[in-house]
Amino acid sequence: MKRYTIPTIFFAIGVVLQYTIYFSWVSFTLLTVSCLLLALFLYSLDFQKQESIEKQNQEPGTDLGSDPSPQADVVFDTNSSLPTESSNAEQEPKPKDILWKKDPVLLARESVHLEERSLFCETVKEFPFPFLTEKVTSIQYVYYDGKEFKECYWQKAGMMVETDDNPVEWEEYEEGRVRELLPAISFDKRKLYIPLTMNAHLFGFLCFSTKESWNESDIQSFWEKSTTISEKIMAKKEYFKVTKHPVSKLFNVSHFYGMAKSEFESQGKVTLILFKFIDTNFQSEIAIGLNLLGKQNAVLGLGLYQLEDNLYASMISNDRLDDFTEFFKQFIEELDSLGYPSEVALGYSNKSIPGIKFDVWIKAAYKSLEESILYHAA
DSSP states (O other), X not given: OGGGHHHHHHHHHHHHHHXXXXXXXXXXXXXXXXXXXXXXXXXXXXXXXXXXXXXHHHSTTSOGGXXXXXXXXXXXXXXXXXXXXXXXXXXXXXXXXXXXXXXHHHHXXXXXXXXXXXXXXXXXXXXXXXXXXXXXXXXEEXXXXXXXEEEEEEEETTEEEEOOOOBOOXXXXXXXXXXXXXXXXXXXXXXXXXXXXXXXXXXXXXXXXXXXXXXXXXXXXHHHHHHHHHHHHHHHHHHHHHHBOTXXXXXXXXXXXHHHHHHHHSSSOEEEEEEEEESOSOHHHHHHHHHHXXXXXXXXXXXXXXXXXXXXXXXXXXXXXXXXXXXXXXXXXXXXXXXXXXXXXXXXXXTTSTXXXXXXXXXXXXXXXXXXXXXXXX
16 A cells, blocks of 8 residues: 555645645646546556466466475387377367358259350360461350350460350450351451351350451361361260250259169169158259269269159269268258258168169169158158
């Protein structure tokens, strides 16, 4: 308390002078505030000093008189390995990566919308246009979705660069010519537009840029060379129609039986799993998401097959069944937490049973699925 004598004396002297010489409420207020601030400052010094004393008392090894026994030196055994983490950290489970990076329903719908664009991009990347002459400085690959033209690749010599869906900047005359499946040269003669077309179907176009100028004699050679890309796109589109479902873009039922027969006759050990989603308004989107994420995480093999409206199948290698089970459990849990609750009935059949036939293998999976559906109904 000796510290607070100074502000007390200072305040008392100030009050006496106020009443003796001249009293003013302004000066009295200033005197009171200054004395209080001085008292608070002295109090903070006492508080800091008390904290430092408590810390010193809590530090190990500072009070040597309390334990007369000498401290043993720490000896490290160089032959034994030291744990890099504490035992508590080892017991805690590792956090799982979030499967859905965005809304699963929107992601599924976007993937369906971008399926044909992906087919176009894969084709031009696999079969890029050769640089026939040094006159060409760059090539722009543009995809046509039936309504708009969107850039997807840009090529400089042997370098292919994937781009965003940038809209095309051109004149109405150039766009009109391409929509009519005809080549066009820009007004400044620096760009040559060659449509990618086959059987009256427009897939997109190639835009050749030059620092010189294009003329009509250049069109024929470039147009002939572009037919290779158009043929490859058409072939992939036809294969896509034969193997994929027209709405969900998953493998269709006819492709399933062909692949299932091939897998059954092979030496590999696989399990056929059937999926039927129950009590949800987003069966198709959930199946598309399962297919998309399952292939990304390498637990779904080639992907899902759509057998009926709400019935899907997959053939999974037996050595990946544990990984798939863990993945599928997390998949359903995240759907529930995101507001897309769903129950799923599962049927399965393993072809490792001795003497099993192909039709029995398929029927066993359907029978297992029916039992699962009845279990959920009960």
